[in-house]
Amino acid sequence: MNMDTLAALFHGFAVAATPYNLFWSLVGVTLGTAIGVLPGIGPALTVALLLPVTYGMEPTSAFIMFAGIYYGAMYGGSTTSILLNTPGESASIVTALDGHAMARKGRGAQALATAAIGSFVAGTIATIALTFVAPLMVKIALLFGPTEYFALMVLALTTVTAVLGDSLSRGLASLLFGLALGLVGIDLQTGQARFTLGISELLDGIDVVVVAVGLFAVGETLFTVARHCFETEELYQLKGSKWLSREDWRRSWKPWLRGTALGFPIGALPAGGSEIPTFLSYLTEKRLSKNPEEFGHGAIEAVAGPEAANNASAAGVLAPLLALGLPTSATAAIMLAAFQQYGIQPGPLLFDNNPELVWGLIASLYIGNVMLLLLNLPLAGVWVKLLAIPRPWLYSGILLFATMGAYTLNNNIVDVALLWIIGLIGFGMRVLNVPVAPCIVGLILGPLAEQQFRRALTISQGDATVFFTHPISLALIVIALTLVIVPTLLRWRAQRQASGAANHI
Amino acid sequence: MLKSANLRIGETILGLASLGLGLFIGAETWLTPPIVAQTVIGPGLFPALIATGLVLVGLQLLYEAFLYRLQAEDFPELDWKSVVLVASAFASQLVLLERLGWVISGTFLFVISAMAFGSRTHLRNLAIGLLLTALTYLVFDYGLDLDLPTGSYLEDLIALAGGPV
Numbered sequence A: 001m002n003m004d005t006l007a008a009l010f011h012g013f014a015v016a017a018t019p020y021n022l023f024w025s026l027v028g029v030t031l032g033t034a035i036g037v038l039p040g041i042g043p044a045l046t047v048a049l050l051l052p053v054t055y056g057m058e059p060t061s062a063f064i065m066f067a068g069i070y071y072g073a074m075y076g077g078s079t080t081s082i083l084l085n086t087p088g089e090s091a092s093i094v095t096a097l098d099g100h101a102m103a104r105k106g107r108g109a110q111a112l113a114t115a116a117i118g119s120f121v122a123g124t125i126a127t128i129a130l131t132f133v134a135p136l137m138v139k140i141a142l143l144f145g146p147t148e149y150f151a152l153m154v155l156a157l158t159t160v161t162a163v164l165g166d167s168l169s170r171g172l173a174s175l176l177f178g179l180a181l182g183l184v185g186i187d188l189q190t191g192q193a194r195f196t197l198g199i200s201e202l203l204d205g206i207d208v209v210v211v212a213v214g215l216f217a218v219g220e221t222l223f224t225v226a227r228h229c230f231e232t233e234e235l236y237q238l239k240g241s242k243w244l245s246r247e248d249w250r251r252s253w254k255p256w257l258r259g260t261a262l263g264f265p266i267g268a269l270p271a272g273g274s275e276i277p278t279f280l281s282y283l284t285e286k287r288l289s290k291n292p293e294e295f296g297h298g299a300i301e302a303v304a305g306p307e308a309a310n311n312a313s314a315a316g317v318l319a320p321l322l323a324l325g326l327p328t329s330a331t332a333a334i335m336l337a338a339f340q341q342y343g344i345q346p347g348p349l350l351f352d353n354n355p356e357l358v359w360g361l362i363a364s365l366y367i368g369n370v371m372l373l374l375l376n377l378p379l380a381g382v383w384v385k386l387l388a389i390p391r392p393w394l395y396s397g398i399l400l401f402a403t404m405g406a407y408t409l410n411n412n413i414v415d416v417a418l419l420w421i422i423g424l425i426g427f428g429m430r431v432l433n434v435p436v437a438p439c440i441v442g443l444i445l446g447p448l449a450e451q452q453f454r455r456a457l458t459i460s461q462g463d464a465t466v467f468f469t470h471p472i473s474l475a476l477i478v479i480a481l482t483l484v485i486v487p488t489l490l491r492w493r494a495q496r497q498a499s500g501a502a503n504h505i
Numbered sequence B: 001m002l003k004s005a006n007l008r009i010g011e012t013i014l015g016l017a018s019l020g021l022g023l024f025i026g027a028e029t030w031l032t033p034p035i036v037a038q039t040v041i042g043p044g045l046f047p048a049l050i051a052t053g054l055v056l057v058g059l060q061l062l063y064e065a066f067l068y069r070l071q072a073e074d075f076p077e078l079d080w081k082s083v084v085l086v087a088s089a090f091a092s093q094l095v096l097l098e099r100l101g102w103v104i105s106g107t108f109l110f111v112i113s114a115m116a117f118g119s120r121t122h123l124r125n126l127a128i129g130l131l132l133t134a135l136t137y138l139v140f141d142y143g144l145d146l147d148l149p150t151g152s153y154l155e156d157l158i159a160l161a162g163g164p165v
Helices: A003-016 A019-037 A043-050 A059-084 A090-104 A108-141 A146-163 A168-183 A200-204 A208-227 A246-268 A275-288 A301-324 A330-341 A348-353 A355-376 A380-386 A391-410 A413-431 A437-459 A471-504 B002-031 B045-067 B080-116 B122-143 B152-160
Strands: none
Touching: A003 A019, A003 A108, A003 A355, A019 A043, A019 A059, A019 A355, A019 A380, A043 A059, A043 A208, A043 A330, A043 A391, A059 A090, A059 A108, A059 A301, A059 A330, A059 A355, A059 A380, A090 A108, A090 A275, A090 A301, A108 A246, A108 A301, A108 A348, A108 A355, A108 A380, A146 A168, A146 A437, A146 A471, A168 A437, A168 A471, A168 B002, A168 B045, A200 A413, A208 A330, A208 A391, A208 A413, A208 A437, A208 B080, A246 A275, A246 A301, A275 A301, A301 A330, A301 A348, A301 A355, A330 A437, A348 A355, A391 A413, A391 B080, A391 B122, A413 B002, A413 B080, A437 B045, B002 B045, B080 B122, B080 B152
């Protein structure tokens, strides 16, 4: 065990436990739970909308609040999945399968309880892991030059694209669209304006807030309004005993731990995201279960495991974000934009230059987890009431806040116009089942990748082979290529077999 | 039948959009006079790479749309009328926001969009819209030093009435 790390963590607690920061942590986790519960709003959107408002805040307090929102949304997302069967976040899709089945059987309270306690267990263990993994990552990152960073970013971009959604070409289209949006503005190295179409407001580039709010809020609202008359919602009320029985505990604790073990490492890898660990956790629990036939009909393991996994992955995602400056989910990408807003560059130097921010943030995660357990377990009934907000008001309110967020960015109407355009594009993407996360991550990582790319080539004096002669860089690129090629080959083989079988008939 | 035809159209639109964007970026990059600067890699290389990628993905999507046997995927049924209503209410903000101000134009957006979502309690929606926008206006303009527009027409009116601007 590393004593420096522990000392730094204690120092972090001193920062996080001041009444001022405790207050912002409480605001963050409360807001996070609320937006997690409400359909149509997620953590990425919320942090994006808060960016203009937090501009004048102390960075440490702002990030303590953002992290609270991120963790809180993971807790709150389960409520919507379980009681309404419409997942509030993509990370809670799996929870809806058996969680909603439990609610139909009148065991909604137990489903919520195992989700909340599982989230607490997973969140705490994963935060401990983050405490010790992040400094290790920093040590590795210090070996990285521009070449390796570029390769790492390529890997992150590829995995976000290849792993999400079921069509590689759609993921790539989304990613490239994000990268293209990232090109707009003045090129920092030469001062040349690129793709500004003669609009002076575009010289500073397209703000990530506008893109995130456009895709998540406006696009999502348009899609919901297009679908609202075809879908009916059925809210299951909580009734009966609120407590977990001895049997429930016995069946829950192992899935919690296994979910954590899957969630943290996958979240921490540049593969990122929380969708994959939740799916893996579900499959693992089903395979290990003595009664796999219960799955899909209200097996408590199928709620306990994935809910633990999504919270653990939220902690995991913070490791590469803080230690490498590498966002691997949409929310992490927006948080990186928040760092940029304060002129702070996350990465290895952050731990030296802003130790009170990093360690205060990590310490606040421990505190936030306890707050979330207290907020979610006894107060579950209060959060359920949020689901009673009429949908017309909820979504019209979201549109209102989206407009407000875009306008107050720079006080000009061009951002609102961009928001409208990107909202329409987001609607189209939603209809055509094109994943949105690659676009957001591409927009944020693209300009950084270009910078590292040009630096690397400047050092090598234009020799592009450096990316393949540096061993770390070569390894990262090979992994990235494998992630794209192997699934494509598998799909191709499956199709050939399918058509071969068809020919024989 | 209809569903798979829709999907094909959607895939084609996606492919064409990707192709078009790629060609646009490529052309812009090609036609922009190169800047004379002391850099090994100019500002054109990355856009060129992205343009190439977009063109390739666009072609692949078009290939999938026309030559692949599409797997049965759910293409959602859509209520286009509501979408157009919300999208136009939003577009009206571009004209109204700075002229009529946040409170009036925001309330308008709220009421129309609630209507599109099937709400029929128009007066109550109006009240909630006014409350939300007035509250955010006060918090932003007086509490946070951020500027939600009062509206140039309203400012003129206030000036005409001899009030402070």
